[in-house]
Amino acid sequence: MSDTDRPSLIRRTPWPESASRPVGxxxxxxxxxxxxxxxxxxxxxxxxxxxxxxSREGHPNAQILATKIDGMEGAVGxxxxxxxxxxxxAAVLGLLNAGDHIIAGDQLYGRSLRLMQEDLPRLGIxxxxxxxxxxxxxxxxxxxxxxxxxxxxxSNPTLRVADMEGLAQLAREYDLLLMVxxxxxxxxAYRPFDHGADVVIHSVTKLxxxxxxxxxxxxxxxxxxxxEQITTTVITWGMVGSPFDCWLAERGLYSFDLRFDRAxxxxxxxxxxxxxxPGVRRVxxxxxADHPDHNRAAHLLGGQGxxxxxxxxxxxxxxxxxxxxxAANIAxxxxxxxxxxxxxxxxxxxxxxxxxxxxxxxxxxEGFFRVSVGVExxxxxxxxxxxxxxxxxxxxxx
Numbered sequence: 001m002s003d004t005d006r007p008s009l010i011r012r013t014p015w016p017e018s019a020s021r022p023v024g025x026x027x028x029x030x031x032x033x034x035x036x037x038x039x040x041x042x043x044x045x046x047x048x049x050x051x052x053x054x055s056r057e058g059h060p061n062a063q064i065l066a067t068k069i070d071g072m073e074g075a076v077g078x079x080x081x082x083x084x085x086x087x088x089x090a091a092v093l094g095l096l097n098a099g100d101h102i103i104a105g106d107q108l109y110g111r112s113l114r115l116m117q118e119d120l121p122r123l124g125i126x127x128x129x130x131x132x133x134x135x136x137x138x139x140x141x142x143x144x145x146x147x148x149x150x151x152x153x154x155s156n157p158t159l160r161v162a163d164m165e166g167l168a169q170l171a172r173e174y175d176l177l178l179m180v181x182x183x184x185x186x187x188x189a190y191r192p193f194d195h196g197a198d199v200v201i202h203s204v205t206k207l208x209x210x211x212x213x214x215x216x217x218x219x220x221x222x223x224x225x226x227x228e229q230i231t232t233t234v235i236t237w238g239m240v241g242s243p244f245d246c247w248l249a250e251r252g253l254y255s256f257d258l259r260f261d262r263a264x265x266x267x268x269x270x271x272x273x274x275x276x277x278p279g280v281r282r283v284x285x286x287x288x289a290d291h292p293d294h295n296r297a298a299h300l301l302g303g304q305g306x307x308x309x310x311x312x313x314x315x316x317x318x319x320x321x322x323x324x325x326x327a328a329n330i331a332x333x334x335x336x337x338x339x340x341x342x343x344x345x346x347x348x349x350x351x352x353x354x355x356x357x358x359x360x361x362x363x364x365x366e367g368f369f370r371v372s373v374g375v376e377x378x379x380x381x382x383x384x385x386x387x388x389x390x391x392x393x394x395x396x397x398x
Contacts (some may be wrong), residue, residue, distance in 0.1 A: 027247045028060045057235050061246035068253055069208065069218050072187040073200050077227045078220030079234050080246055084183060084203025085111050086239040087217030091179055091199050092150070094233035095226060098124030101145040105132035105162060107155035107362050110350040112181070116150075133293060135166035148177040153192070153300070154184040157346045157370035158363050159284045159310050161293035164300055168196030177226075183207070184336075188260045189304035198222055199230075204241075206337030206372075207307070209249035210259050216241040216249050259339060259375055263307035266341075266381060267373040271309045273382045279393025281367070284310040308336065309371045316366040319392040320345055323369070326391035329384055336372035341381060344370045367392075 033052040035041040044051040052059055062080040070078045081087045092115070096102060104116045106129035116127040130137040132151045149171055151162045164180075171178040179199040180192035186207050192200045202208060204216035219234075221227040234240060271285035283290075286297035287305035297305065313319050324332040324343065331342045334349035344350065346364045359365070373381070 025061070025064055025247060025250055027243060029243045030059070031055045055243065056238055056240055058240065059243050059246075061243040061250070062241055065204075065216075065241075065246045065250045065253075066218065066220075068250060069202065069204070070220065072253075073182070073220065074187075074191055074193050075200065075220040075222070077224060077231075078200075078218055079227075079231050080204065080241045081217035081219060081234055081239045082241045083215050084109075084181075084201070084205055084217040085115070086234070087201045087203070087219040088112055088150075088181065089115060090230050090233045090237070090239055091201055091219050091221075092120065092125070092148070093123075093237070094230040095177060095199070095221075096120075096125050096147055099145060100147040101126035101128070101143045102148045102150060103128050103130055103138055103141045103146060104149070105151040105155060106130055107132070107158050107160055108150070108152055108181070109156045110346075110353055112150070113351075114353055132162035132167065133160050133296075135163050135170060138167065138170055142174060146174065146176060148179055150179040150181070152181040152184060153190050154286060154297075154306060154308070156184060157308075157310050157344070157350065157368070159184075159286055159291070159308060161286055161291075161297045161300065163296065164190075164192075164195055171196065171198070184306060184308055185301065185304075186256075186260060186306075188257060189301045189306055193222055195300075198226070203337075204249050206335070207260060208256060208337075209245075209252040210256060210337055210339055211248070211252050212335060212338040214245040214248040214252070216245050260304075260307065262375045263373050264305055266375065266378050267307045267309050267371075268305055269378050270371065270373055270381055270385065271311075274309065274311045274385060274389070277386060277389045279314050279389055281312040281314055307373045309373060311369055311371070312365060313367045313369070313389060313392045315392060317347075319367055320347075320369070322394070323388045323392035327384055327388035329380075330388070336370070338372060339374055341374040341376060342372045344372070346370060 032054055043049040066078045066080045070076055120127045128141040130141040154161055177198045180197040181201045182192055183203045183206050199221045202218040204218050219230055221230055271283050271288055274280050275283040333342045334344050335342055346368055347366050351359055351364055
């Protein structure tokens with residue numbers, strides 16, 4: 001056989017043709033895509049044909065996942081990012097300029113707070129934090145340079161429910177962009193575009209993917225021109241999520257409704273159970289009658305309280321250590337949205353960047369915990385938490 005007849009193993013064998021198609025979405029990890037000629041590549045970049053060129057600019061698995069989340073949120077043209085924080089950052093940096101100002105909820109996720117307080121000022125973007133349950137606090141925070149509002153519908157980790165109707169009205173009144181982080185609520189409980197939002201953000205890592213094995217975010221703007229600005233920022237700053245993580249997250253979406261409903265039911269029962277345990281100072285769950293925003297939650301969330309429960313035990317850090325050690329079958333981890341229940345301690349994880357006084361000001365003590373409730377048998381969860389709380393409040397040395 002001559003050299004010209006010998007088949008090459010390097011990039012020469014085409015994808016097998018088939019009269020059938022795969023039921024599961026194929027994973028496509030290729031970084032680059034070959035075009036027929038320069039004219040064909042021009043046609044792709046100019047939008048005259050559909051295709052891919054370089055995975056930092058997009059790839060099939062990201063497009064499939066984004067399209068599915070678009071459908072859940074009633075959106076068009078969203079983009080998947082490498083993390084939830086990448087989605088927050090892309091929205092803010094893509095739509096604000098130096099000299100602009102943003103008002104953000106004062107109980108955002110810890111890294112979102114850092115972005116507002118430390119990183120944006122370095123880039124010449126002003127930020128003010130305000131209580132999203134108090135519309136007058138946001139009104140007082142307005143500057144002539146204010147261009148946007150950023151809030152979580154349900155805050156992390158204190159589960160306060162934002163005055164979304166008031167914020168939407170304020171945004172319309174002053175022609176501001178309303179950016180909504182919908183991670184906790186998900187489109188199962190709340191669809192921000194139906195309530196006046198301009199931008200919707202998700203940490204897909206959490207409930208949407210749901211298995212603690214994929215780190216991704218998602219961001220979409222209602223206005224296509226604004227979405228183009230966000231997409232350009234994602235591409236330029238290298239924020240696109242990996243094909244493998246997108247493939248995993250898409251798989252997770254197929255069971256999302258089932259997981260969310262079961263976990264939410266468990267959360268409501270666990271919240272009531274915790275509320276009856278000696279040594280528990282308070283329990284926070286949006287649909288409980290003793291929640292400070294109960295009426296607003298019932299109105300906004302349509303009976304979907306979500307899977308997140310927060311509670312506080314007596315005894316400070318020593319009690320916190322005892323509780324986590326006693327809850328041997330509950331993963332103590334700074335995450336949420338897994339199919340299994342996880343327990344986190346804001347003072348040592350998400351909000352460790354705040355000093356003790358700042359944490360206390362928003363209701364986070366050393367005895368404060370957040371529970372991301374999973375789909376386990378509720379009887380097992382009740383027993384596990386009863387034993388853990390008992391260990392935490394047991395007098396030291398006994």
